[in-house]
Amino acid sequence: MLDTTDRLEGTKTEIYEELARQLGGLFYGERDATANAANMAALIGRGLPDLNWAGFYIMRGDELVLGPFWGKPACVRIELGKGVCGTAAVYKESIIVTDVHEFPGHIVCDAASQSELVVPIIRNGVVIGVLDLDSPSLARFDAEDQAACENLVRLFVAASEPF
Numbered sequence: 001m002l003d004t005t006d007r008l009e010g011t012k013t014e015i016y017e018e019l020a021r022q023l024g025g026l027f028y029g030e031r032d033a034t035a036n037a038a039n040m041a042a043l044i045g046r047g048l049p050d051l052n053w054a055g056f057y058i059m060r061g062d063e064l065v066l067g068p069f070w071g072k073p074a075c076v077r078i079e080l081g082k083g084v085c086g087t088a089a090v091y092k093e094s095i096i097v098t099d100v101h102e103f104p105g106h107i108v109c110d111a112a113s114q115s116e117l118v119v120p121i122i123r124n125g126v127v128i129g130v131l132d133l134d135s136p137s138l139a140r141f142d143a144e145d146q147a148a149c150e151n152l153v154r155l156f157v158a159a160s161e162p163f
Contacts, residue, residue: 008047016148019047020155027159036160038068040152044133045070052112053134057085058163059127064089067129067163074109083107088118089127094146098139110134117141119149123157131156 008015026039037056045054055069057078064078064085078086083106088095097116100106113134121129131153135141 007049012144012148015048016144016151019043019148020152022047023152023155023159027155031159031161033156033160033163034068036156040131040156041068041070044152048133050135050137050140051133052136053110053132055132056121056129057089057132058129059089064130071134072110075107078107084116084118085130085132088120088130092120092122092127094119094150096141096143096146098141100134112136114138115140117145117149119146119153121153121157123162128163 008018010018022043023040026043027036030036041055045051048054053069053071053074055071055074056067057064058067062080064080066074066076080086081090084095084097084100084103085107095118097103097106100113100116113136115135115138117133119131120127121131131149133141133149
């Protein structure tokens with residue numbers, strides 16, 4: 001079993017490098033997307049500071065459906081174009097929201113969430129889901145978090161068969 005820690009320490013860059021290294025170990029020899037998503041959500045949720053939710057929404061038809069996650073129970077279905085997750089899926093772009101209360105149409109799953117980062121998961125040009133991170137702090141996420149999480153999503157796509 002891979003030895004993972006609760007909270008990683010170091011600079012933001014060092015933390016994301018360690019997450020990528022540990023994900024490589026967790027993904028090694030495993031191609032099941034659900035298993036890999038579950039381990040990735042748990043690793044991010046436990047490893048990154050100042051999060052209250054980390055998880056996946058998976059494309060099912062014309063909506064996003066809750067997938068593996070770490071945190072409190074969440075909204076189960078999100079229409080495309082709705083909330084941060086649905087918007088990121090439609091535009092195929094990551095979205096950083098510094099204050100979720102200022103995002104038009106934000107979907108409240110956990111009232112403690114104050115900021116959010118959503119990264120679309122794209123395979124062969126098609127959105128197959130999103131990685132969603134929430135924080136109880138305002139302005140928790142920045143461009144470095146976005147770039148690093150986009151890299152983690154690329155590792156996930158490369159390691160996993162489609163959902």
